[in-house]
Amino acid sequence: MSDAEGRPAYLAHHFSEAEQQRESAKLGMWIFLLTEVLLFGGLFCAYAIFRSWNPDMFYNAHKFLDVKLGALNTIVLISSSVTMALAIHNIQLGKRKISIGFLVTTLVFAAVFLTIKYFEYSHKFHVGQLPGKYYTFTGIQGDNPHIFFSVYFAMTGLHGLHVIAGMIAISWVLVKTIRNRFSPEYYTPMEMTGLYWHLVDLIWIFLFPLLYLIG
Amino acid sequence: MTTKSNAHAGHIVPLWVYLTVGGGLFILTGITVAVSFIPLGGWNVVVALGIATLKATLVALFFMHLLYDKKIFLVVFLLAILFVGIFIIFTMFDTMRRDDIYEGAGRPIKPNAAMYDRMQTAGDSTAVTHGEAHESTADTVGNEENTEH
Amino acid sequence: MSATEYVSYLQQPKGIKSWLLTLDHKRIGIMYLAGIMTFFIIGGILALIIRLELLHPGKDLVDANTYNQIFTLHGAIMIFLFIIPSIPAALGNFVLPQMIGAKDVAFPRLNLASWYIYIFGSLFAIYSILAGAVDTGWTFYTPYSTSTTTSVISMTLGVFILGFSSIFTGLNFIVTIHKLRLPGMTWYDMPLMVWALYATAIIQVLATPVLGITLILLILERAFGIGIFDPAMGGDPVLYQHFFWFYSHPAVYIMILPGMGIISELIATFSHKKIFGYKAIAFSSLAIAFISFLVWGHHMFTSGQSEFAAGIFSFLTFLVGIPSGIKVFNWLATMYKGRISLETPMLYALSFLFLFTIGGLTGIFLGALAVDVHLHDTYFIVAHFHYVMMGGTVMAFLGGIHFWWPKMFGRMYSEKWGRISVALIFIGFNVTFFTQFILGAKGMPRRYYNYLDQYQPLHAFSSVGSWILGLGFLIMFIYLIHSLFRGRKASGNPWGSLTLEWSTPSPSPIENFVTPPEMTHGPYDYDKVLVERE
Numbered sequence: 040m041s042d043a044e045g046r047p048a049y050l051a052h053h054f055s056e057a058e059q060q061r062e063s064a065k066l067g068m069w070i071f072l073l074t075e076v077l078l079f080g081g082l083f084c085a086y087a088i089f090r091s092w093n094p095d096m097f098y099n100a101h102k103f104l105d106v107k108l109g110a111l112n113t114i115v116l117i118s119s120s121v122t123m124a125l126a127i128h129n130i131q132l133g134k135r136k137i138s139i140g141f142l143v144t145t146l147v148f149a150a151v152f153l154t155i156k157y158f159e160y161s162h163k164f165h166v167g168q169l170p171g172k173y174y175t176f177t178g179i180q181g182d183n184p185h186i187f188f189s190v191y192f193a194m195t196g197l198h199g200l201h202v203i204a205g206m207i208a209i210s211w212v213l214v215k216t217i218r219n220r221f222s223p224e225y226y227t228p229m230e231m232t233g234l235y236w237h238l239v240d241l242i243w244i245f246l247f248p249l250l251y252l253i254g
Numbered sequence: 255m256t257t258k259s260n261a262h263a264g265h266i267v268p269l270w271v272y273l274t275v276g277g278g279l280f281i282l283t284g285i286t287v288a289v290s291f292i293p294l295g296g297w298n299v300v301v302a303l304g305i306a307t308l309k310a311t312l313v314a315l316f317f318m319h320l321l322y323d324k325k326i327f328l329v330v331f332l333l334a335i336l337f338v339g340i341f342i343i344f345t346m347f348d349t350m351r352r353d354d355i356y357e358g359a360g361r362p363i364k365p366n367a368a369m370y371d372r373m374q375t376a377g378d379s380t381a382v383t384h385g386e387a388h389e390s391t392a393d394t395v396g397n398e399e400n401t402e403h
Numbered sequence: 404m405s406a407t408e409y410v411s412y413l414q415q416p417k418g419i420k421s422w423l424l425t426l427d428h429k430r431i432g433i434m435y436l437a438g439i440m441t442f443f444i445i446g447g448i449l450a451l452i453i454r455l456e457l458l459h460p461g462k463d464l465v466d467a468n469t470y471n472q473i474f475t476l477h478g479a480i481m482i483f484l485f486i487i488p489s490i491p492a493a494l495g496n497f498v499l500p501q502m503i504g505a506k507d508v509a510f511p512r513l514n515l516a517s518w519y520i521y522i523f524g525s526l527f528a529i530y531s532i533l534a535g536a537v538d539t540g541w542t543f544y545t546p547y548s549t550s551t552t553t554s555v556i557s558m559t560l561g562v563f564i565l566g567f568s569s570i571f572t573g574l575n576f577i578v579t580i581h582k583l584r585l586p587g588m589t590w591y592d593m594p595l596m597v598w599a600l601y602a603t604a605i606i607q608v609l610a611t612p613v614l615g616i617t618l619i620l621l622i623l624e625r626a627f628g629i630g631i632f633d634p635a636m637g638g639d640p641v642l643y644q645h646f647f648w649f650y651s652h653p654a655v656y657i658m659i660l661p662g663m664g665i666i667s668e669l670i671a672t673f674s675h676k677k678i679f680g681y682k683a684i685a686f687s688s689l690a691i692a693f694i695s696f697l698v699w700g701h702h703m704f705t706s707g708q709s710e711f712a713a714g715i716f717s718f719l720t721f722l723v724g725i726p727s728g729i730k731v732f733n734w735l736a737t738m739y740k741g742r743i744s745l746e747t748p749m750l751y752a753l754s755f756l757f758l759f760t761i762g763g764l765t766g767i768f769l770g771a772l773a774v775d776v777h778l779h780d781t782y783f784i785v786a787h788f789h790y791v792m793m794g795g796t797v798m799a800f801l802g803g804i805h806f807w808w809p810k811m812f813g814r815m816y817s818e819k820w821g822r823i824s825v826a827l828i829f830i831g832f833n834v835t836f837f838t839q840f841i842l843g844a845k846g847m848p849r850r851y852y853n854y855l856d857q858y859q860p861l862h863a864f865s866s867v868g869s870w871i872l873g874l875g876f877l878i879m880f881i882y883l884i885h886s887l888f889r890g891r892k893a894s895g896n897p898w899g900s901l902t903l904e905w906s907t908p909s910p911s912p913i914e915n916f917v918t919p920p921e922m923t924h925g926p927y928d929y930d931k932v933l934v935e936r937e
Contacts, residue, residue, distance in 0.1 A: 051507040051511075052299070052506065052507075052868075053505065053507040053508075053511065053583070054583075059582055059583075062324075062582060063509045063578050063581075063582045063583075065323070066326065066327070066330070066577070066578045066582065067509065067510060067513075067574055067575075067578045069327045069330045069331065070330060070573075070574045070577055070578070070608055071574060072330075072331070072334070073330050073331070073333065073334040073609070074570055074574075074609075074611070074612040075612070076331075076334035076335065076338060076608060077334060077337060077338060077612035077613055078612040078613070078615055078616050079616075080334075080337070080338030080341055080342070080612075080613070080616075081341070081613050081616030081617065081620070081646060082344065082616060083338065084338075084341055084342045084345055084646075085620070085631060085642070087342050087346065088345065088346065088349045088610075088639075088642065089631070091346070091349065091350060092349070093637075107289065110283060110287050113283050114280060114283060117279045117283065117357065118276070119274065119281065120313060120317050121272060121273070121275075121276040121317075122278075123317075124267075124272050124317045125269075125272060128266065128267065128269065128272065130570070131266045132266070135601050140708075143690060151467060151581075154357045168311075170623075170627055170629045170630075171623075171624075171627050171628040171629035171630045171636065172369065172627070172628030172629075172630065172636070173627065173628070175373060176372050182366045182367075182631075182637060183269040183311075183365075183366060183367050183370075183636065183637030185367070185369075185630060185637075186630060186631070186636075186637050186638070188630040189630055189631055190631075191388050192629075193620070193623065195628065197619075233317075233318075234318055237313055237314075237318045238318075239315075240313060241310050241313050241314070244306050244309045244313070245303075245306050245310070247283075247286075247303035247306075248286055248290070248303065248305070248306050249302070249303075252286060252287065252290035252298075252302050253290075253298070253299070254289075254290050254291075254292075254293065254294060254298025254299065254301075254302065307794075326581070333609070334609075337609050337696060340696060340697065341613065341649055344697070344699075344700070344712070344715070344716075345642075345645045345649075345707065347701070347711055347712040347715055348641070348645065348708040348709045348711075348712035349639070349642070349709075350709075351709035351710070351711040351712065352707075352708075352709050354709055354710055354711060355709075355710060362634060362637065365637075366637075367630070367635060367636045367637055368635060369636075
């Protein structure tokens with residue numbers, strides 16, 4: 040897997056050592072995660088402001104979210120983080136086939152998450168709990184309950200898009216693993232995808248109590 | 255040939271750490287759900303965010319490897335959180351203090367959007383005002399809508 | 404010493420495809436330069452049309468609605484398609500790896516992707532002109548931007564896409580500077596241009612995502628009426644302004660910081676002297692980056708935000724002027740007792756010192772809450788930001804272009820025409836914009852199509868200035884392009900500068916260096932090393 044100078048095939052020409060390349064990838068991915076935190080941060084800001092202006096409406100509106108489904112989704116996503124970590128753990132140990140198994144499991148958990156969200160969303164569409172001007176549900180006390188649902192759909196929608204993007208990245212990594220491109224010596228793309236996936240889990244860890252568990 | 259720089263010098267987190275952290279996260283999820291049913295007033299959100307932060311810390315330190323890595327990555331992560339914090343706090347310096355000039359400055363002229371006049375509203379929808387800490391009544395309407403179809 | 408036989412990055416590989424698929428940061432920089440200069444010209448023509456329209460009150464050329472569209476496009480194009488990418492993407496890409504002795508940036512493929520995203524986003528924004536050009540002002544304030552029938556969505560989508568280009572460039576630069584320095588080169592051995600690009604990159608990655616979410620929310624508001632910025636729906640239009648300015652204030656430091664980096668290089672080289680206060684300048688770049696995130700509300704003093712917030716923002720705004728002031732004093736101290744030579748790049752640097760100081764000082768005036776209440780949305784603001792953005796960043800950018808031109812293209816331009824052009828630009832700029840300070844202080848509002856007769860003489864004077872300015876730029880483009888074909892061939896180090904990129908032949912070798920680079924001296928060791936112009 041090395042070229043004439045003993046440089047491994049995966050080492051790009053402008054890096055002098057594999058470690059330098061690996062640490063660079065990691066730093067790059069962490070900076071990217073920083074940008075994602077800032078992106079969602081805007082929505083958390085909107086949430087904080089509208090909740091502070093309408094505390095009772097938020098309480099009343101949130102009761103229409105199914106805590107059981109939300110908690111289930113939380114467990115599902117945490118599990119997917121565990122399986123993602125285990126996929127990387129196994130490739131570190133050279134156990135490619137087990138790693139593949141865990142990558143697939145991660146994808147399954149992600150799909151379950153999206154399925155549950157689909158049911159939640161379609162129920163809301165059905166009863167008219169929609170964002171902004173499309174809101175038609177009566178039955179929540181307080182002014183402007185559509186605001187809660189605007190915030191809910193914006194936050195969970197953006198998060199859902201990131202889940203889909205993560206699934207695409209994990210699928211790509213899965214294909215590469217099946218094609219034996221990774222080894223204990225080089226598995227950086229899997230590790231970086233793992234970091235991204237954990238962030239997706241992290242964001243949900245905050246979304247869940249803020250949206251579903253308003254006390 | 256595998257030179258010293260090519261052999262992966264990375265730390266391999268033991269399996270039991272992942273499983274323990276995963277288990278801990280499940281337990282914390284259960285706790286946060288349970289506590290949300292106990293009425294603590296303003297403290298509910300503090301506890302919920304506190305538990306969420308603890309969960310997030312576990313994910314960051316162990317799953318994302320920050321405990322074992324060089325400090326720079328932790329600095330990057332903390333910087334992100336710091337700047338989101340600045341954004342929220344400074345914006346709320348504005349939004350929470352609109353009323354300072356005179357009473358009612360921060361309030362909308364018409365509390366409920368016009369589209370609600372076209373809908374049949376159930377119950378009294380004009381009594382809620384900003385900032386009034388009011389006991390939440392458990393018996394709000396619409397509970398039959400609460401389960402999945 | 405460099406070999407006489409070497410392959411330059413312009414020579415190999417050959418063909419259009421080799422450029423469009425290049426991973427070479429130098430070629431990517433040149434491709435960015437082409438795009439940036441094109442949009443500068445488009446934005447500039449729009450500016451000339453604005454000034455022509457304002458020669459007299461009432462209609463001269465265009466009607467009122469068209470006028471709104473023209474100044475919106477002028478602002479959006481100049482800010483998002485020209486000035487924000489300009490120095491980092493065009494000059495930074497070219498010069499940064501060389502300055503730290505690296506072969507390329509950390510992620511060359513991401514770099515190429517950034518360029519494509521830039522082009523795609525820019526075309527999207529330009530398309531929006533044809534689809535019913537936006538007339539909201541470049542700031543897209545709600546509620547007008549959510550209700551106007553013009554093409555807000557396509558313009559904001561274009562800007563959203565451009566944001567990714569900015570983020571990826573910043574990300575790339577941060578990792579490059581952390582990881583790809585020459586072994587043995589510490590942070591304090593780096594040229595100040597690198598510190599400047601680093602501080603800029605930090606702002607780019609922290610601030611731009613918030614612009615992203617702002618634009619997403621604006622699009623959702625327009626398309627789905629989610630209502631968060633609409634008071635009739637329980638939302639808040641001032642909230643939009645908080646979101647917008649959280650990015651856009653730090654964005655102005657994305658514009659100026661790399662310019663300040665160039666000025667450090669120019670002043671040291673053309674004073675032939677060690678930079679005064681290296682660490683102060685380096686850390687002031689980081690300080691500016693940090694403080695820039697704390698002051699955005701000074702754009703909103705008249706918006707209806709709380710007095711509490713306004714007071715805090717005003718106070719913090721005074722802080723942000725301090726590190727900039729430190730830099731100006733350090734540059735002056737560098738020049739003191741230096742062996743100064745007044746070639747075109749140095750003339751741009753001197754113009755910068757004069758014009759940026761005026762721009763920066765007027766910014767401090769505006770930071771005072773009570774003063775700003777009177778001057779907000781007048782021509783005083785227009786003059787202030789043109790002094791810092793054009794008198795500051797554009798002067799530095801052009802100084803950098805003229806400085807690194809030999810390294811980029813292996814040619815020297817006509818020094819005579821360079822000096823004529825700077826003179827015209829400097830004079831034209833001041834005639835155009837100093838007048839606007841006066842106009843604004845006398846009460847002329849900005850973004851106004853029509854005005855009272857009493858303002859007409861000053862407006863006319865300002866418009867004449869714009870023609871002088873335009874002439875200066877026209878001459879500059881002519882001699883620069885001419886030099887590509889007929890310019891005297893450049894030596895490796897025509898300015899006698901000590902940073903690493905000058906230790907190679909011109910134009911740059913394809914691998915950046917002919918022999919592996921070594922750090923034998925610091926970047927400003929003019930007192931220790933004898934360096935002659937080749």
